[in-house]
Amino acid sequence: MEKHPRGLTIRNVSKTYANGVQALHNVSLDIPPGMYGLLGPNGAGKSTLMRTLATLQEPDEGQLFLGDIDVVNQKEAVRQTLGYLPQEFGVYPKASAEELLDYFAVLKGITNRAVRKETTEALLNQTNLWDKRKQKLGGFSGGMRQRFGVAVALLGSPQLLIVDEPTAGLDPAERVRFLNLLSELGENSVVILSTHIVADVAELCTNMAIINQGQILLEASPLEAVAALKGLIWRKLTDKQALPALEQEHQIISAKLLSGRILVHVYGPDRPGNGFEPAEPDLEDVYFSAMTGCFGPAREQAKAELIGL
Structure with missing residues (x-):
């Protein structure tokens, strides 16, 4: 049965850390399928919201729903349909892209060897890494590592893809290649691009929100705004x-x-x-x-x- 994209509903979400910093204050958003930009400076609360959506932490208050899935109370159901590319992620430098992607595919539950081979080949091609599949990840450039991160995040055809500060540190040519890749992903899922770079949102996103000090300042389509x-x-x-x-x-x-x-x-x-x-x-x-x-x-x-x- 074909999967239909499901939107995200975020209602009155707040989060205060043990040190007293209030990272989110009464955040409410409606995020439809497609590319959605969450724009704000460093420390605005973007990563806290992304980690909450990725079920890595719970809010103090509020509700989050992916379609009819309760993100807080049905974490495993969310994880089954989640792809997450955090701001920083580690790789095994001595493993090749092909080997490590195959390993992550097993962890994702793709146990049939033929299906796994077909899936990893398709993702390495989609992320333009097929020619580098035998290369050790320790020798990858920043842009290549980010594209490998997207390949991992796309395992299992997620309905929610979260990409946190993906172009920070990329050179101009790598940034263009990476944004071209992201632009293809919003057709079949909710893709949240969390960034402090205005141009990333301007070039990619049909809807966006601006966040600062844990509060939503504006929610609109870039063109209308x-x-x-x-x-x-x-x-x-x-x-x-x-x-x-x-x-x-x-x-x-x-x-x-x-x-x-x-x-x-x-x-x-x-x-x-x-x-x-x-x-x-x-x-x-x-x-x-x-x-x-x-x-x-x-x-x-x-x-x-x-x-x-």
Whole structure:
């Protein structure tokens, strides 16, 4: 019987560690089948949420469902249909890619030798590692190791695939190869891409959420979120010494070096003043607008608090 992709439902999930750090605060998300980006800085709570979804830890509060499977109370059922590529994972450096993938296939329950051979060959081809199948994993580049990690995660045709910070440390060519591989995976399952790199989400994901300090700041499709900022982003090239004055006068969402000067992006409905010109918004503007409270639920909450005053 053909498997039908099942979405993820996350309701009011919170997690506080023993040291008092609240990693997740009342997180609720609806994640449909396809590529879903979870975007936020390091320490935002992304890995905590990924580990919870992967049944490696339990939340203090809240519920998580993969279709009709209760993630907290039916861990084994989740694991049967889960693929997980953590931010860091170990390999046996003296084993070849073919040998280790075969070993992991046995652990996944693929005990028939012919089926296992067919499965591992298909995955090594899919991840573009077939020509390197005899090579020892200790000699793999960072991108090749990540692709091998995806091959392991795809054993058993998972309905939920979690990929945590997959492109960190990859060179540009390896990153492109890896993103091309990921783009093919969202057709038959829920694929969650957890990252702090805005471009990864912009290039791959049809839906996303922005998280910071354990709270969801924005949940939207990247295209809709960018469209919602049209006419609200302004830019200006300035010098470093002029930046403090601009920060006093305007709602600056980002400032970055460009050809020795600083390119400032400002959020607002009206032209900020002399020297500013309209900027075509992109997902980076969405990210920084959400992080600074200009855009999304944080902005609405701030407005409500002001009205309350």
